[in-house]
Amino acid sequence: MSAATLTAPEAGSSTVSEVRNWKTPVMLAVLAVAALLVFAIGAPSNNVTFRLTAESDPIVLPAIVVSAPVTGWICAVVLLAAAAWSFLRVRAGRPVPGWLLAVFAVFFVAGFLTWVVGSARTPNLALYGLLAGSVTLAVPLIFGSLSGVLCERSGVINIAIEGQLLFGAFAAAIAGSLSGSAFVGLLAAVIAGVMVSAVLAVFSIKYIVNQVIVGVVLNVLVSGLTGFLFSTVMSADSATWNSPPRLAPISIPVLSDIPVIGPILFEQSIVGYLMYIAVAVIYVGLYHTKWGLRTRAVGEHPKAADTVGVKVNRTRFTNVLLAGAVAGLGGAFFTLVLVSSFGRDMTAGQGYIALAALIFGRWNPLGAFFAALLFGFATNLQSVLSFLGTPVPNQFLAMLPYVVTIFAVAGLVGKSRAPASNGIPYIKG
Amino acid sequence: MSNEQKHERQLSRSAAHGDEVRLEAAAELGDGTQAPPAVPAGAQSGELRPELRESQTVLQKIMTGNALVAVLAVIMSLFLGGLLIAFTDERVANSASYFFARPSDMLGAAWTAASDAYLALFQGSVFNWEGESFSRMVYPLTQTLTVATPLICAGLGVALAFRAGLFNIGAQGQIIIGATLAAWVGFSWHLPVGLHLLLVIIAGIIGGALWAGIVGLLKAKTGAHEVILTIMLNYVALNLVLYLLTTPAFQRPGSSNPISPQLDETARYPLLFGEGFRLHWGFIVAILATVLVWWLLNRSTIGFELRAVGANPTAARTAGISVTKGYVTVMVIAGALAGLAGVAQVAGTEGVLTSGVAASFGFDAITVALLGRSTPWGTFAAGLLFGAFRAGGVTMQTATGTSIDIVLVVQSLIVLFIAAPPLVRSVFRLPEPGALRGRRNRKPATAGGAA
Structure with missing residues (x-):
């Protein structure tokens, strides 16, 4: 055997x-x-x-x-x-x-x-707007796929990204509205993401339930829960419950004046800057620190990690919770930056796209970052092009990101390999 | 026990990878717990189980297998859902302000809020005791069966793929494409009675099978992850049908809305109980499909191979089973079943094609299959339960103003609790007969490399 x-x-x-x-x-x-x-x-x-x-x-x-x-x-x-x-x-x-x-x-x-x-009817495209918009649309995707990286590198499949994003968005809206402070909203989003993650961790690590099942079910649970509270509490009195303050973009003087890349890099909201920081920190952390080495060891060969004294399940637990915090920030982007109110199922499958970006990016934070940018680009391209009036039906442009993904995962990704112990619970002994 | 089953058990024992094994291990945990309160923990041992299992028929398995844990999980979920309803109820909030002066007021209000909602749910899904005639009284039950029909069909598709170790999130897209093809045959061809419906059904099956077949083929040929492929194809299917509904071939003449012409009468499923009820022959088809899947999984060579691939692809390959062929076959069949769900929608319940034809049946089908533990009859029962929730939820929303979203919460909690029997047992302080044995059972499935 x-x-x-x-x-x-x-x-x-x-x-x-x-x-x-x-x-x-x-x-x-x-x-x-x-x-x-x-x-x-x-x-x-x-x-x-x-x-x-x-x-x-x-x-x-x-x-x-x-x-x-x-x-x-x-x-x-x-x-x-x-x-x-x-x-x-x-x-x-x-x-x-x-x-x-x-x-x-x-x-x-x-x-x-x-x-x-x-x-198109007007063969004239504002490239700067297209690129800047792509980054904006990609921000929640990047947070989502980073959450996936943290989880899956330690060996826990995270299908619940969608739920983490949605609950983060919901909590940010409520806490932001009640307190009147966007930062409280941001904090609440982080806590909400961790809460979803905690359920994922308890069920998949402690009770050894199939991780994909927990993830899918958590998405439904969060969708139902937020939908229920939205229709009962939030819509009844949206001035109190659902009008969070917005996080305005902060432009860095001089640097933000650089053509094309200036607005992308130096004219973001706090969440946008946090996104760049998160990518860098997670990349460095994963490949150049003790924590990262342990995380990867636990995800690849938990038994070996255990043998040298790494606490496998504790590492996984921490990583899953951390992933929830990251995804929660992405959720806050929806209600505190993109639009300033919560809507039913407002993440609209972005969590699943983030999952695709994660796999497309070969479970690497930088790869996931660029894959998510690609999705943001494709999505934004669709809205820009429908504005220009192209002969291609709008629905086909809407398909674009998804078709690109299919081509990518089927043909171009190359040797994309999940962490060896991804999805396999570790039972000592 | 047949040799086949023995062989399969060996396969799954030596399995190191594959989600299905873990599922089965979890399911076996439940198998031994038929009457935990009656049987002391020590009296049950792992060695007893094979005989037990042999003598169990499928029906018995459903009735007794995980019955207790399942019932308790449902009770727990309903209780938590009730709390949620109570906490968001206005009367409860009002009486909470003087909770310490008269606690009974708040508790009473909370009880009324939750019980009213659940009574309305029951009234809308099983039996309406306020109905004027008998047919009005049982009308909710037929509604439940109508809603359950696509859930069962699509759920079977997801369950079947699950058994082969594939996670099919694409039922949504498969339903849409199946429904699209079926509807097109239904409204643009004009054929005699009988033949027309038959062709509609076949078209739906082909549509779903094609859409899922793409996934199986890509998975087999390129190793692409089926979760990503199915999710992406869901979006592609939705956009495709949105586009088609703007073309002259599909759009209703004279309408600017994305809606197709009505299907011909000859293309529709006949109603089962006449005009007064919406229940149609699609439900009978769903029952037949369940029987077929049961036969396929438990009695046919294909089914055996599929389960072997799901249990341990490497062992299956060593045993001479083509894993790639297995993936394509299982996805094609799964898609065909989802296509049947699409047919049930366009030829049965709806009668027209819209972009919302699949509603959220494709996603609910996943939870249905999970709740049914990927067994055909389990899926059937889970489909009925979720159909009841859905049908009753509508009544509940209109009668008591409780949002239908509560149904989603209760449904997902049920699946979550049923998937974790130890949690349910610890909440209800049940003895844990499976604890020791469960560990031993699980080991080969999850930490197989250790041996």
Whole structure:
């Protein structure tokens, strides 16, 4: 039996990697051919304008004007070349390098943007607004996926991100309204996230209930609970219960005037700045501290960690609670920054998207950060483009982030591997 | 016990990974607890269990297996839900201000608030004693069955995937696509009675099976995580149907709303008890589907292979079972079942296709399957229970003003408590017959590498 279990992961991964070797080139080829047909052959004949700064900005950069067919053809050729090269690499038995995927992604997005904006009624896109809006939409996703990283790196599957976000948003709204202080709201959101996490931890670590089950059920529970209290308490007297103060953006002088990246990095609300801090702290903590090493050990091989004296279940418990605190902050973003009132089920599945971002980002805080940004970008692109009036039906643009994810997890992620003991409870002995 | 079952047990004993094993281990915990108060903890031992299990029929399992824990879990959940109702009730809040002067006032008000809500729930889901005629009195029960129909079908799909170790969150999307195809056949083709309904059902099955088949295929070929794939495909399906409902092929002529034409009469499920009731033949189909899934899981080779894959993919592969084929097969069947739920909606209850055709049945189906412990008849029973909550919740909301969201709270608490029998036992101070044995049982499933 021990032999069977020892060889299990190896047998599994070897077959998977054999399959994976070819799936990336195939996926790239499919996308490249699609790009050729749509961006190049189907390109509109006009010029496309990308504005980098608003006219009221302190520093005004000239707009970029490109010809849609020329850009389309360039992108398609580069994409086809990249796909062909990845085929050759795999044929030679070598992996497709990560930078190639990055180049592919950049040219694909450039080609797509040129094509879709070129076909719009007004072929003129405010790139700065698109990027800034993407970051705003990505903030809760980033907090959510960081929560997932903390949990899953220690070996507890966190499907309850959605519930943590929603309960955080709810608590922030109530506490913020009652106290009149956004900071009290922020604190309440953290506590609420920890509460959801505590239930997850108790049930999955103490009572060894299947972690996916607890997560799914917690999401339903929080949805029902907040929905119930929303319709009974909050809507009855929304002035008292549901009008939290907003956290205004704080712009850092000079730095926030830098074109394009200034508003993204230096003109955020406190929650936005906290997001950048959280990404950095969790990344450094996970890979460069004692705590991080223990967390990863517990998630990969709890028995080994236990043998050297790490308290497996206690580490998991702390990590899950910490994850709740992080997700709670993300929830507060909804009610204290984005809109200033709570609405029924207002997180609208963002927790699940955060989960996808986490897997897409290979259980790495930085990876999750960029994956979440991608989702924010795709979501914001949809609203910006529907405003421009593109020929593509709005519903298809709305599908975009989800289709991208499917392509990503199926073909481009590469060797995405969950922590080995993810979802497996640890029973000493 | 057949050889097959023995083999399967060995497989699951040696399992190191796979959620289903843990589920089963948890389920077995409950198996031994048929009458914990009557049987002293020491009198039960692990060795007794196989014989016990052998003599149990499926029906007995449902009736006795986890019965006590299940009943107590429901009571606990209803109690907590009642507290929530009471705390948010205005009369309770008013009487709370003079609680120390006359505590009975507040307690009375709290009791009235909670019991009124639950009585209305019962009245709206099982039996209405205020009805004028017998048919009015049992009308709520038929409503429950109507709501339960899609829940059961989709729940079976989720349960089946669960047994193969796949977490199918995509019932929502599968219902939508199944319903879309079924509705399209229903309103754009005009065929004779019988044939038309048959084709509608087949179209729904194909729609759901295709949508879930994509997941199975991608999972098998690329190793993509099925949770992500199903979640994403839910959104894609929703947007797809939203788009289709703006196209001339699907949109009702002369309407600017995203709603399809009415399905032909020949494409609709006949009503079971005539015009007075909404219950349709879809419910009979749901019962047949349950029987089919039971047969598939417990009596067929496919089912055996699926369970083997779910219990331990590596062992299954070693035993010569194609795991990739298993994933595709189970997702296709699961999707077909969810598609049936879509058919029940468009050809039965609703009669038209809207973007809200799946309501939240796809997500409720997950809790239904979890509550039913992924067994066919357990899922059936759980579907009935949740159908009752849903049907009764509507009445409750109109009669007492209690928000229907309380139903979600109670439902999720039930699943949570049932999944953790030790918690329920400790709350009710029950002896823990499974404690020792449960540990031993669980070990191979969860810490198998230790041996």
